[in-house]
Amino acid sequence: MKIKQLMVLALALLMLACAKNDDDMALNLIPYPVEVQRQDGFLTLDVENLTVSGDADFAVDQLNNQMAKLLNCQMKKSDKGIIQFRLVNDTDLPSEGYRLRVDDEIIIEATGKAGLLYGAHTLRQLFQREDDKLMVPRLSITDYPRFAWRGMHLDVSRHFFSVDEVKQFLDYMVMNKLNTFHWHLVDDQGWRLEIKKYPKLTEVGAWRDNIGFSANQEKGLNTKNTKPYGGYYTQDEVRDIVAYAADRNITIVPEIELPGHSAAALVAYPEYYCRNAGSLSIWDQAGVSAGVYCAGKESTFQFLEDVLAETMDLFPGEFIHIGGDETPKDTWLACPDCKKRMKQEGAHDEHALQSYFVHRIEKFLNQHSRRLIGWDEILDGGLAQSAAVMSWRGVAGGVKAAEAGHDVVMTPMFPYYFNHTQNHLSTSPGHPGISTLRDVYTFPSIPTDISAEKRSHVIGVQANMWSEYMPEFEHIEYNLFPRVFAISEVAWSPAIRKWEDFYTRVQHQLSVIEQLGVTPGDISYHVRINVEPDYADKSAGIEFVTERPNPVYYTIDGTQPTPDSKLYEGSFRLREDAHIKAIQFKADGSSTHQSEKELIFHKAFGKPYKLKYAYAPQYDGGGEYGLTNGFLGVEVGVEEKPIDLVIDLGEVTDISHINSRFKNAPMSWVFGPKKVTYQVSADGELFEQVAVFEPGVTQSDVNEMVDYPADFELTKARYVRVVAESVGICPSWHPAAGGKAWLFSDEVIVR
Numbered sequence: 001m002k003i004k005q006l007m008v009l010a011l012a013l014l015m016l017a018c019a020k021n022d023d024d025m026a027l028n029l030i031p032y033p034v035e036v037q038r039q040d041g042f043l044t045l046d047v048e049n050l051t052v053s054g055d056a057d058f059a060v061d062q063l064n065n066q067m068a069k070l071l072n073c074q075m076k077k078s079d080k081g082i083i084q085f086r087l088v089n090d091t092d093l094p095s096e097g098y099r100l101r102v103d104d105e106i107i108i109e110a111t112g113k114a115g116l117l118y119g120a121h122t123l124r125q126l127f128q129r130e131d132d133k134l135m136v137p138r139l140s141i142t143d144y145p146r147f148a149w150r151g152m153h154l155d156v157s158r159h160f161f162s163v164d165e166v167k168q169f170l171d172y173m174v175m176n177k178l179n180t181f182h183w184h185l186v187d188d189q190g191w192r193l194e195i196k197k198y199p200k201l202t203e204v205g206a207w208r209d210n211i212g213f214s215a216n217q218e219k220g221l222n223t224k225n226t227k228p229y230g231g232y233y234t235q236d237e238v239r240d241i242v243a244y245a246a247d248r249n250i251t252i253v254p255e256i257e258l259p260g261h262s263a264a265a266l267v268a269y270p271e272y273y274c275r276n277a278g279s280l281s282i283w284d285q286a287g288v289s290a291g292v293y294c295a296g297k298e299s300t301f302q303f304l305e306d307v308l309a310e311t312m313d314l315f316p317g318e319f320i321h322i323g324g325d326e327t328p329k330d331t332w333l334a335c336p337d338c339k340k341r342m343k344q345e346g347a348h349d350e351h352a353l354q355s356y357f358v359h360r361i362e363k364f365l366n367q368h369s370r371r372l373i374g375w376d377e378i379l380d381g382g383l384a385q386s387a388a389v390m391s392w393r394g395v396a397g398g399v400k401a402a403e404a405g406h407d408v409v410m411t412p413m414f415p416y417y418f419n420h421t422q423n424h425l426s427t428s429p430g431h432p433g434i435s436t437l438r439d440v441y442t443f444p445s446i447p448t449d450i451s452a453e454k455r456s457h458v459i460g461v462q463a464n465m466w467s468e469y470m471p472e473f474e475h476i477e478y479n480l481f482p483r484v485f486a487i488s489e490v491a492w493s494p495a496i497r498k499w500e501d502f503y504t505r506v507q508h509q510l511s512v513i514e515q516l517g518v519t520p521g522d523i524s525y526h527v528r529i530n531v532e533p534d535y536a537d538k539s540a541g542i543e544f545v546t547e548r549p550n551p552v553y554y555t556i557d558g559t560q561p562t563p564d565s566k567l568y569e570g571s572f573r574l575r576e577d578a579h580i581k582a583i584q585f586k587a588d589g590s591s592t593h594q595s596e597k598e599l600i601f602h603k604a605f606g607k608p609y610k611l612k613y614a615y616a617p618q619y620d621g622g623g624e625y626g627l628t629n630g631f632l633g634v635e636v637g638v639e640e641k642p643i644d645l646v647i648d649l650g651e652v653t654d655i656s657h658i659n660s661r662f663k664n665a666p667m668s669w670v671f672g673p674k675k676v677t678y679q680v681s682a683d684g685e686l687f688e689q690v691a692v693f694e695p696g697v698t699q700s701d702v703n704e705m706v707d708y709p710a711d712f713e714l715t716k717a718r719y720v721r722v723v724a725e726s727v728g729i730c731p732s733w734h735p736a737a738g739g740k741a742w743l744f745s746d747e748v749i750v751r
Helices: 003-017 057-070 113-126 163-175 214-219 235-246 263-268 298-314 336-345 350-367 396-403 437-442 452-457 473-480 483-492 499-515
Strands: 035-046 051-053 083-087 098-102 106-110 128-130 133-143 149-155 180-184 251-258 319-323 371-375 388-391 407-410 458-465 527-534 539-546 552-555 572-574 578-584 594-599 609-611 636-639 643-664 675-681 688-693 704-725 742-750
Touching: 057 113, 057 163, 057 499, 083 113, 098 113, 106 113, 113 133, 113 163, 149 163, 149 483, 163 180, 163 235, 163 473, 180 458, 235 251, 235 298, 251 298, 298 319, 298 350, 319 350, 336 350, 350 371, 388 396, 396 407, 396 452, 437 483, 437 499, 452 458, 458 473, 458 483, 473 483, 483 499, 527 578, 527 594, 539 552, 539 578, 643 675, 688 704, 704 742
Parallel strands: 051 083, 083 106, 149 180, 149 458, 180 251, 251 319, 319 371, 371 388, 388 407, 407 458
Antiparallel strands: 035 133, 098 106, 098 133, 128 133, 527 539, 539 572, 552 578, 578 594, 609 643, 636 742, 643 704, 643 742, 675 688, 675 704
């Protein structure tokens, strides 16, 4: 590495090391406590005489298990221990909160067992072993959680994980003071919960012909494609796991998907599928199948009520998750029973029929003193006030739900889906689409669009671990760490601290979990290029954000950055077209990823437009100007319908070139347009066609952006119309034939 680069890197690391306040220097705690008061010096303990007293055997047992691995010592129970756990009656200490005091002895106080447990896990992080002594900084901590719902989700349908692996996942949760385990037990790819009344759910629905997910085999993640593949949890195993979770102050929220994502159940019991809907198989790939319960048959609801009754008997928590997302309704439209139900209930379309379906299940759960929670699609058609919503398609669903008075758990796909990779290494397991440690830590967990009086309806945050692209538990661990540290602190701590402070604490915690035998994910060398357009000024501010403190080198002309390129020293502004490339280098001079973003100041830059059909909230292209913001690479997504938009350039001007960009990724349900038409108009009433493309539909498994540039005679126009026709539904050759297809567009460039 060149001397210049070494000096810059050394300076960056020195600044990082000095970033923490003096009173925090020794406290590598995650999540960080609400209040810490440091005293001088340390309490020194003899590892051979480490005694503990108080009513906290559940906490001591867990702590001893970790201390044996991390510190090669354990605590011994005593009538008067040097470490004392005390239950107190203190109305000033919130639920799950605790006080920890280290002076000449260690005292942990709480109003309940949960607080004692969390105090113990904080104490474990404070221990430092030196020879035959344990050193503990003298201090006083008062601590309690920010959110009541601090969640992690695990999908065991796409890939099955053993009882021991599920318990290990719960151990990771309690170490990070997370208290809600969302257990995704059923889906198109497998049914994992024993239901006594319907044994074929596990005899048939828990198994598929092979492991599947060919993308994993291509990546070398699972080379054994055994037949059959699957597994399930007996009710005795579930009760054991529920008890194990309760000892760790974790409530399990089971998810029984309905009405969609249900192919595994319907292969086992096809009588609850729509008549004339065709055959089903248990899926072995990602995506959404046509496996949707028939909404017209009374027997369907009897079946689901029986299933939910046994589920409620196993899981004592307040909430039952019913999914409710991504439901293809084509089968309903062709089903005589469903059409009859629509007429009886006055449901004007298939969406209203889904609302009826959800309402009916919700009523059943309420009758059994349980609350329904589901993905944000369940908002369509309205809900009872007691229902809660998980906002996954961005934050819009959470805003809508909170304003309507519903409790909300924020779990937006970006950045809280931990199945997305956290770095750009080709060997990393996980779904394409990067979500870094810093993304998770800095994302605003309560949307600013929620009014002040409704913000209390955001009851928590949750990170989700979908397992399509993680066939082994080691892949789950790799994608969990270190990002679980970020969701832990977001969920628990009252205010997010400086990134540099958190990054330093993460480095310490990574060494701890490696001692526990975990291989964590690599912290990314990704350089996030943030663009802040100023449409009135026709310029854009550029900022580079990184996780690692290494210096960033960049170019704006599309050339490859090197250590001799411009060194990033702070945000800057651009007023001309640029192709930005930015990179960090490792200490050995190598690099893992080059970030790039193309910025174009064209005639439609920052101009307003109207879409005939609304985009999906999770694919908004970055906001109001998603198709005219001047930079490439962030798409607007519309399901099933065309992308039909009219851009207002603000005044009549000369134009002779239009280019639009569309994504083509058929195996992700995203198809390029069947036809693209460009029209222009001076008055917004009379439009003239200036170009047309008819590319057809590709069958290849590609992931590409396709441009449709058109040059034409110089024309005076104020309005530009782009109409891109969608394939509508996935064609017959596609694994999800008949399901709704997506159309994704990028920037519309006008010159």
